[in-house]
Amino acid sequence: MNWKPLARRLAAGLEESGDLVSGQWSEAFESTPRHAFVPAFYRNMGGAPSVWRELGVGDGPDWLEPIYTNVSLVTRLDPRTVRQVEGGWTGVPTSSSTQPSLTARMLEALGVEPGHTVLDAGTGTGYQAALLAHRLGTAGQLTTADIDPELTASAKGRLEELGYAPVVVACDVTVHPWQQFDRVIVTCGLSRITESLRAAVAPGGRLIANVGAPLGSGLVVLDADGEGVLEGRFHPGGGSFMPARTDRSSYPRTGGDAQAAGEEGPAGVPADVFLDYHFAFLLAVHLPGVQVQYGTDDQGQAMRRLVVPGGSSSETVYPESGPAYYRETGDHGLWPAVERCWSWFVEHGQPSWDRFGLTVTPDGQRLWFETPKQVVVQV
Structure with a gap:
């Protein structure tokens, strides 16, 4: 198997993108056979839920080529969630070969x-x-x-x-x-x-x-x-991983089926706010454990739902005509927290995550902005 030209091509691409800057690491990427560590992986074929097709050595170039491209490869699905379906498998990914x-x-x-x-x-x-x-x-x-x-x-x-x-x-x-x-x-x-x-x-x-x-x-x-x-x-390049697990079979919980009802009000936050990685990072630190879901409500209007697993939820509805509004259930005050974060974010020029820092001590940790003296929140 002639993998070395593929490894050299991968390293050259990482050098061109600026991700590799030292000759020592370039040489390591050129010399290390990634395929030896990925005898099989799962390709997302789409669908809802996602259908995963397993590819291995027997699939030839369909298996080898992606291994030496700049992509993350799912290598394991949680055994508690795996189901065989037409065209592959469904299940929650729990391990991968990092991009x-x-x-x-x-x-x-x-x-x-x-x-x-x-x-x-x-x-x-x-x-x-x-x-x-x-x-x-x-x-x-x-x-x-x-x-x-x-x-x-x-x-x-x-x-x-x-x-x-x-x-x-x-x-x-x-x-x-x-x-x-x-x-x-x-x-x-x-x-x-x-x-x-x-x-x-x-x-x-x-x-x-x-x-x-x-x-x-x-x-x-x-x-x-x-x-x-x-x-x-925080590094300007960013990056994310699957959440840490507390046991080998656990996997990230999805949001519950709570129906949002109760407190309502105007939503003074743009529809695409959760697609801004820098704001989403800031919001995640303020709302640990909270998840976001995308979809439509009963009237077919675009909706974003924030969910505390097993607890409160807050829906933000963006009608085709008329102002956006939110409706909330539970006592977590999710949407007011979103609006406070958004106001702070806008007031400070919508900063990228590399303008933030973290201090970790035996007694706690705190997120700061620009300098350790400007504490944003205790983590």
Whole structure:
């Protein structure tokens, strides 16, 4: 199988886009066979719910070509939700091979040097661990971990076939009692930096993680001082991951079927507000756990519904004629919170997420704007 020209093409594309900037990481992408870590993946064929077609080695170019393109590849569906249907499977994705451009941005921002100790929190297929092992060389110490023991076992075998022998751990990466590392890279979505991950960063070390979700998220780069404090800004490139799981079979909950009724009022927020990644990130930090659904109401009018799983909901209706309005049920005050966030966002010039930062201490964490002194919200 002649995969090396495909790997070189992938690396060249990442260099052209600016995601790869150092020769060391370019060489790692060129030298690491991504297909060895993705013996099969699921392609979204559309539909509602989505139908996933499984592609493997026997599918030839239909399998190999996407592996060496800049796309994320779903590699696992939650066994509790999988159903075989005509044309493939339905189910909730729980693991993937990350989009290479996002992997490249994170690895570049991580600032890894040969000899560093590194925690790769979120093994998945093991491809990122292979890139890290290549970069670290024999002097480095790599630990890679995932909550799913089947994933870690498969990844360990693939890494060993390439001559790499990192420490591989099956655990909940967000609560495991880690030793300290020079670098920590987290490839699952977090609502906040957990105490275990904060404590895992050695003085002078660095952590990079995806914070926010499910409404929106940002990629934060945090440096550690000598007193257990992590602080840094959000990366301008952004990025998101599947939410962290607390057990190998859990998956993100969907919103309930609550019918929005009760308080109503004019909605002073544009219809496309939730499509603005920067605003969605800010809103997600203010409304952790809240999800957004898109659709139409009983009259066929465009609707956005915010849902607290198992609890309150707030619908915003955008009629073809007439002003938009919201209607809310429950006691969470979802829509007023949206309008407060939108007002702040507009007043501050609709800032991109890289103008925000995060400070994490043993006592808590706070999102700030421009400088750590301008605290926006306690996370």
